[in-house]
Amino acid sequence: xxxxxxxxxxxxxxxxxxxxxxxxxxxxxxxxxxxxxxxxxxxxxxxxxxxxxxxxxxxxxxxxxxxxxxxxxxxxxxxxxxxxxxxxxxxxxxxxxxxxxxxxxxxxxxxxxxxxxxxxxxxxxxxxxxxxxxxxxxxxxxxxxxxxxxxxxxxxxxxxxxxxxxxxxxxxxxxxxxxxxxxxxxxxxxxxxxxxxxxxxxxxxxxxxxxxxxxxxxxxxxxxxxxxxxxxxxxxxxxxxxxxxxxxxxxxxxxxxxxxxxxxxxxxxxxxxxxxxxxxxxxxxxxxxxxxxxxxxxxxxxxxxxxxxx
Amino acid sequence: xxxxxxxxxxxxxxxxxxxxxxxxxxxxxxxxxxxxxxxxxxxxxxxxxxxxxxxxxxxxxxxxxxxxxxxxxxxxxxxxxxxxxxxxxxxxxxxxxxxxxxxxxxxxxxxxxxxxxxxxxxxxxxxxxxxxxxxxxxxxxxxxxxxxxxxxxxxxxxxxxxxxxxxxxxxxxxxxxxxxxxxxxxxxxxxxxxxxxxxxxxxxxxxxxxxxxxxxxxxxxxxxxx
Ligand SMILES: NC(=O)c1ccc[n+]([C@@H]2O[C@H](COP(=O)([O-])OP(=O)(O)OC[C@H]3O[C@@H](n4cnc5c(N)ncnc54)[C@H](OP(=O)(O)O)[C@@H]3O)[C@@H](O)[C@H]2O)c1
Numbered sequence: 001x002x003x004x005x006x007x008x009x010x011x012x013x014x015x016x017x018x019x020x021x022x023x024x025x026x027x028x029x030x031x032x033x034x035x036x037x038x039x040x041x042x043x044x045x046x047x048x049x050x051x052x053x054x055x056x057x058x059x060x061x062x063x064x065x066x067x068x069x070x071x072x073x074x075x076x077x078x079x080x081x082x083x084x085x086x087x088x089x090x091x092x093x094x095x096x097x098x099x100x101x102x103x104x105x106x107x108x109x110x111x112x113x114x115x116x117x118x119x120x121x122x123x124x125x126x127x128x129x130x131x132x133x134x135x136x137x138x139x140x141x142x143x144x145x146x147x148x149x150x151x152x153x154x155x156x157x158x159x160x161x162x163x164x165x166x167x168x169x170x171x172x173x174x175x176x177x178x179x180x181x182x183x184x185x186x187x188x189x190x191x192x193x194x195x196x197x198x199x200x201x202x203x204x205x206x207x208x209x210x211x212x213x214x215x216x217x218x219x220x221x222x223x224x225x226x227x228x229x230x231x232x233x234x235x236x237x238x239x240x241x242x243x244x245x246x247x248x249x250x251x252x253x254x255x256x257x258x259x260x261x262x263x264x265x266x267x268x269x270x271x272x273x274x275x276x277x278x279x280x281x282x283x284x285x286x287x288x289x290x291x292x293x294x295x296x297x298x299x300x301x302x303x304x305x306x307x308x309x310x
Numbered sequence: 311x312x313x314x315x316x317x318x319x320x321x322x323x324x325x326x327x328x329x330x331x332x333x334x335x336x337x338x339x340x341x342x343x344x345x346x347x348x349x350x351x352x353x354x355x356x357x358x359x360x361x362x363x364x365x366x367x368x369x370x371x372x373x374x375x376x377x378x379x380x381x382x383x384x385x386x387x388x389x390x391x392x393x394x395x396x397x398x399x400x401x402x403x404x405x406x407x408x409x410x411x412x413x414x415x416x417x418x419x420x421x422x423x424x425x426x427x428x429x430x431x432x433x434x435x436x437x438x439x440x441x442x443x444x445x446x447x448x449x450x451x452x453x454x455x456x457x458x459x460x461x462x463x464x465x466x467x468x469x470x471x472x473x474x475x476x477x478x479x480x481x482x483x484x485x486x487x488x489x490x491x492x493x494x495x496x497x498x499x500x501x502x503x504x505x506x507x508x509x510x511x512x513x514x515x516x517x518x519x520x521x522x523x524x525x526x527x528x529x530x531x532x533x534x535x536x
Contacts, residue, residue, distance in 0.1 A: 058327075058328065058329060062329075063333065063393070063397040064396055065336055065337065094328045094329060094397045094398065094399060179325075232324075278330075
């Protein structure tokens with residue numbers, strides 16, 4: 001009880017100080033990015049993030065292969081050039097964290113990246129050690145966002161992450177799922193925990209999240225990161241042989257990848273989509289999708305119906 | 311737990327594949343380049359084992375087990391631990407099994423001398439020698455069949471697939487058969503894992519390690535000639 005009282009007193013004090021500072025002058029970051037097209041505010045702070053990020057599952061797991069490491073660095077370089085910030089990884093993704101660390105060092109981009117990683121271990125006690133290992137692989141002073149990967153041991157890990165946030169060792173806290181799995185539990189956690197972000201699968205054909213999770217995220221002020229925008233490439237491959245509708249140019253989509261990304265990031269609950277790629281031309285294409293024009297709701301329905309009927 | 315149980319069937323094999331085929335074959339290729347020309351020595355040792363299987367001598371059974379054990383340790387350390395593990399963290403759990411296989415080979419084969427190569431032809435012996443021959447000579451040629459560069463050739467003693475298949479071959483031929491069974495488990499499991507990996511990558515010839523397991527089990531279960 002005692003320590004709890006102390007904790008909340010500190011939180012209240014911090015909150016008052018922050019509120020005072022915020023009313024006096026908005027944070028520089030927010031001001032600078034306010035006008036940037038293609039950014040979205042993180043609901044819990046208002047800090048703005050580019051609406052397209054970069055995933056690293058499979059694509060960045062290249063081991064020590066120098067040629068492939070250089071290719072990944074080039075992808076990161078064009079990602080940053082295109083205005084990107086959020087890179088997502090996990091200790092589950094083989095050497096991907098080390099690849100990102102390599103790229104950040106080569107590009108001197110540690111300050112540019114919005115570092116997003118996960119904790120993924122069923123042994124709750126080894127969470128902090130795993131996070132520290134991940135941080136060292138990235139070579140960042142601290143992570144911007146840490147998420148509980150696929151809700152593995154989520155109670156214990158969330159506790160750790162909230163404590164880290166309190167201590168200033170991470171800026172945002174979230175949870176992830178994919179493939180439409182575990183949405184019931186996901187929803188319960190979203191209702192009960194003070195999350196900054198959730199990460200889930202959503203695209204022009206996998207639309208289950210529209211039912212409950214996306215509206216709930218808006219209601220609760222939780223940022224949404226969208227994984228598997230292209231169904232790990234299956235969707236873009238399938239659509240490759242189909243013609244883009246003539247009206248795609250009305251939303252500024254020059255390719256199926258852009259068509260899909262624009263569909264995703266135009267959902268009002270979505271903060272950011274995180275396609276993964278090994279290719280410079282693809283990362284450029286994906287980053288180019290963040291700008292206007294974006295579809296309105298009627299157009300979004302039309303886009304989804306078009307793909308469904310192909 | 312119930313959540314895990316109810317969602318397991320939504321997974322496909324490709325959800326567990328951590329790397330792309332391109333990364334995998336480049337890993338093999340770079341490993342081959344780094345080791346060249348030691349592949350030749352490994353092949354030579356393989357020929358020595360094969361010769362000892364065809365014409366067993368009093369000392370050769372223990373030697374075969376010792377050479378295979380050395381290869382299991384070498385492949386575990388050199389390929390699995392130092393290279394494959396960089397793209398596949400599951401190898402951290404596989405390496406101890408490879409070392410265990412080496413210990414079993416040394417314990418049962420070399421120290422106790424409980425594994426003998428038969429001198430007379432039988433179905434198990436034919437299958438065993440065929441498996442060993444495949445591992446030694448045909449397996450490195452699979453890239454030609456699969457449409458890959460020969461620089462991705464997997465040679466006995468350097469890469470786990472031909473090593474596991476060769477070991478299955480030796481154990482399929484070995485007598486008495488009840489001594490061979492416990493040693494079949496780890497190479498058999500490796501071949502199944504490899505089959506799943508290659509099949510998920512849609513590699514032509516992915517069925518080869520699976521066929522090796524089937525052949526080994528068939529050979530071991532073959533009714534004894536009277
Ligand atoms: N449970 C979780 O926490 C979870 C689960 C799944 C994913 N994620 C995260 O979400 C990220 C994205 O998901 P994902 O990687 O599974 O799938 P994805 O982003 O939907 O698809 C990646 C594939 O799309 C292709 N691609 C990318 N840009 C393209 C373009 N412009 N045109 C055509 N093809 C393109 C890429 O191939 P090329 O290399 O040829 O471009 C790549 O193979 C992951 O990397 C990971 O960070 C998290």
